[in-house]
Amino acid sequence: MYLGQQTNTWRPLVKTTANLTDVQSLKSTFEFRTFDPEGVLFYGDNHSGEEWFVLALNGGVPEMQIVKVDILVSVSGGPRLDDGLWHLMAISTEGKFVLLEVDGSKALMVGLHSQMVEEFRPAMDGCVRGGRWLDLTTPWEMEEEGVALRPCWDRIQRGSYFPGSGFAVFNTSALNILDGEDGVKIRVEGELAQMDGTVLSIRGGDQTLILQVEITNSTQTILVKFGSPEVTREYAVHKIKALELTIYQHSLLLWLGDPLGDPAVDSFPKINQNVGQNMLSGGRLAIGGLLGEGEDAVGSNFLVGCLEKISVHGKQLDLDLAAKDASISSYSCPVR
Numbered sequence: 224m225y226l227g228q229q230t231n232t233w234r235p236l237v238k239t240t241a242n243l244t245d246v247q248s249l250k251s252t253f254e255f256r257t258f259d260p261e262g263v264l265f266y267g268d269n270h271s272g273e274e275w276f277v278l279a280l281n282g283g284v285p286e287m288q289i290v291k292v293d294i295l296v297s298v299s300g301g302p303r304l305d306d307g308l309w310h311l312m313a314i315s316t317e318g319k320f321v322l323l324e325v326d327g328s329k330a331l332m333v334g335l336h337s338q339m340v341e342e343f344r345p346a347m348d349g350c351v352r353g354g355r356w357l358d359l360t361t362p363w364e365m366e367e368e369g370v371a372l373r374p375c376w377d378r379i380q381r382g383s384y385f386p387g388s389g390f391a392v393f394n395t396s397a398l399n400i401l402d403g404e405d406g407v408k409i410r411v412e413g414e415l416a417q418m419d420g421t422v423l424s425i426r427g428g429d430q431t432l433i434l435q436v437e438i439t440n441s442t443q444t445i446l447v448k449f450g451s452p453e454v455t456r457e458y459a460v461h462k463i464k465a466l467e468l469t470i471y472q473h474s475l476l477l478w479l480g481d482p483l484g485d486p487a488v489d490s491f492p493k494i495n496q497n498v499g500q501n502m503l504s505g506g507r508l509a510i511g512g513l514l515g516e517g518e519d520a521v522g523s524n525f526l527v528g529c530l531e532k533i534s535v536h537g538k539q540l541d542l543d544l545a546a547k548d549a550s551i552s553s554y555s556c557p558v559r
């Protein structure tokens with residue numbers, strides 16, 4: 224069961240209900256696999272929703288929170304689980320405590336005298352298999368009707384996977400970019416020669432297209448369009464594994480990384496427009512597609528491929544924080 228496909232992150236993907244007086248064993252076990260350091264694995268509540276339990280990852284380590292009669296407690300700790308390997312998880316109750324075991328060892332325990340609640344963001348790019356939930360036999364049902372569960376890939380690697388049916392959009396104001404002399408540095412890594420479609424695009428607050436980076440697989444070329452009036456340059460994508468773009472107020476510096484040869488650096492001519500400012504005042508950055516004009520952010524020319532790393536100023540972008548199409552996997556790519 225793949226967990227990363229919800230369209231509304233505050234609603235569960237699948238759910239089941241049970242009459243707790245019928246439950247024989249207060250123990251649930253399942254296997255779990257992810258590269259995503261933050262998100263919810265499992266949530267349960269009573270009928271009224273006044274008492275609930277949540278198991279999440281925060282900073283890669285498990286975190287449990289319980290709420291009972293106005294008391295909210297949270298504990299986190301144990302091993303990091305965001306390593307892309309399958310882990311056997313077991314949740315059970317032991318007296319007044321809830322116990323979490325990971326791969327057969329005690330990892331975490333929560334009771335009503337534990338410390339305060341921590342905040343986390345629920346989107347989780349992970350997989351669950353082989354679950355036994357409180358000995359329940361009631362089938363799981365999709366929270367959203369008409370949506371099919373996406374299967375998990377057999378083998379995964381770190382990265383963000385774009386299957387060609389959507390993109391991820393950030394408001395530049397959410398990226399904590401400071402507009403300084405050093406410019407805004409965006410870096411992507413991956414097997415660029417195997418990709419097809421728009422890697423990224425940027426529109427300014429005035430809706431003009433500032434930047435588009437597009438790969439055409441059939442011709443093995445990478446096209447970079449910058450500014451308005453547009454300056455277009457084309458490069459061979461063969462052997463390129465990393466691409467770095469530094470956007471200055473009036474110009475663009477491009478760096479193409481080839482691990483076997485010398486990296487190529489290309490400087491675009493200075494333009495009159497202040498693109499740096501335009502980008503940071505109400506602009507949007509799209510990963511995996513071309514941003515359309517207007518506020519509705521309709522995209523096109525979607526990317527097919529695995530971006531192993533996407534960073535802004537050296538900080539990895541968390542696609543779970545973007546307005547993202549449900550087809551994109553934020554933290555995992557299939558290995559074929």
Ligand SMILES: [Ca+2]
Nearest residue numbers: 261262346543
């Ligand atoms: Ca996440």
